[in-house]
Amino acid sequence: MFQLRFTTLVEAPLTVAFDVGRVLGRPWPWALTEVATDRPHADEHRGAGGLLAQVRHTRRFHPTGAGTLVDEQVEWENRVPGFLGRLLDQTVVRRHVLGAMQAHLDLFAAAAQRRAEDVVQVVGAALVSDGRVLVAQRGAGPFAGLWEFPGGKVERGESELAALVRECREELSVEIAPQAFLGEVPLPGVVAGGAPSASTLRVWWGRIVAGDPVDHEHSELRWATAGELEALDWIPADRPLLPAVRALLDRL
Numbered sequence: 001m002f003q004l005r006f007t008t009l010v011e012a013p014l015t016v017a018f019d020v021g022r023v024l025g026r027p028w029p030w031a032l033t034e035v036a037t038d039r040p041h042a043d044e045h046r047g048a049g050g051l052l053a054q055v056r057h058t059r060r061f062h063p064t065g066a067g068t069l070v071d072e073q074v075e076w077e078n079r080v081p082g083f084l085g086r087l088l089d090q091t092v093v094r095r096h097v098l099g100a101m102q103a104h105l106d107l108f109a110a111a112a113q114r115r116a117e118d119v120v121q122v123v124g125a126a127l128v129s130d131g132r133v134l135v136a137q138r139g140a141g142p143f144a145g146l147w148e149f150p151g152g153k154v155e156r157g158e159s160e161l162a163a164l165v166r167e168c169r170e171e172l173s174v175e176i177a178p179q180a181f182l183g184e185v186p187l188p189g190v191v192a193g194g195a196p197s198a199s200t201l202r203v204w205w206g207r208i209v210a211g212d213p214v215d216h217e218h219s220e221l222r223w224a225t226a227g228e229l230e231a232l233d234w235i236p237a238d239r240p241l242l243p244a245v246r247a248l249l250d251r252l
């Protein structure tokens with residue numbers, strides 16, 4: 001098997017990067033078959049055509065503070081075996097795969113970035129102080145009574161971190177300094193009238209730099225220890241983020 005690996009940082013949330021990648025497909029002149037998909041984390045295609053007896057193309061999507069890191073691996077086998085096959089690979093096939101992938105990845109990154117402008121993102125703050133994290137209970141709406149991270153929707157043209165700072169000011173009357181990206185989860189519902197499951201929640205560790213939290217929107221605010229997090233009745237989408245928050249509290 002020959003192989004090449006590509007990593008691309010796409011300025012788009014996980015679900016947008018995955019869905020745009022899916023629509024664009026793979027840059028091969030013959031159709032590959034999707035053999036595995038785990039939206040929005042990974043997918044795998046296989047097929048064959050032209051000089052290639054077998055192609056396996058896997059893609060993994062990792063959330064980062066700067067966007068989604070797309071890690072792709074292309075593996076193939078030539079139709080021609082042995083020395084001639086290796087020569088063919090080095091002179092023709094590899095160059096072809098590289099060229100096709102580079103053009104495809106440029107297109108992919110630009111398309112995902114454009115699409116991200118139309119999908120409303122949600123940001124949340126894990127505000128930590130004295131070994132505890134501030135959690136908030138929603139007072140109204142479909143998630144009334146459930147716990148969440150303070151935060152809200154990123155407005156059009158606003159950066160994610162500016163939205164995080166603004167939401168904490170509006171909801172809690174505190175000034176915060178974002179510290180590090182903690183994780184991202186898909187939101188299964190409809191956010192701001194978009195398609196179901198199009199948006200994600202991206203959570204950042206933050207420190208309060210001025211003020212004491214005053215509750216303006218929630219039914220309750222609570223400073224929770226790492227050990228208390230699991231037992232709270234969370235919005236279900238948030239649960240996969242709890243290990244990262246617990247690890248942060250344990251580390252600080």
Ligand SMILES: Nc1nc2c([nH]c(=O)n2[C@H]2C[C@H](O)[C@@H](COP(=O)(O)OP(=O)(O)OP(=O)(O)O)O2)c(=O)[nH]1
Pocket residue numbers: 122123124143147148149150151152153154167187190191201235237238
């Ligand atoms: N803030 C926050 N929202 C969450 C979390 N988990 C989760 O599923 N959501 C969902 C609930 C809502 O559908 C959406 C956020 O909407 P929001 O109502 O808080 O946003 P917002 O402050 O901008 O409010 P508004 O403009 O609708 O008044 O994300 C979470 O941990 N924090």
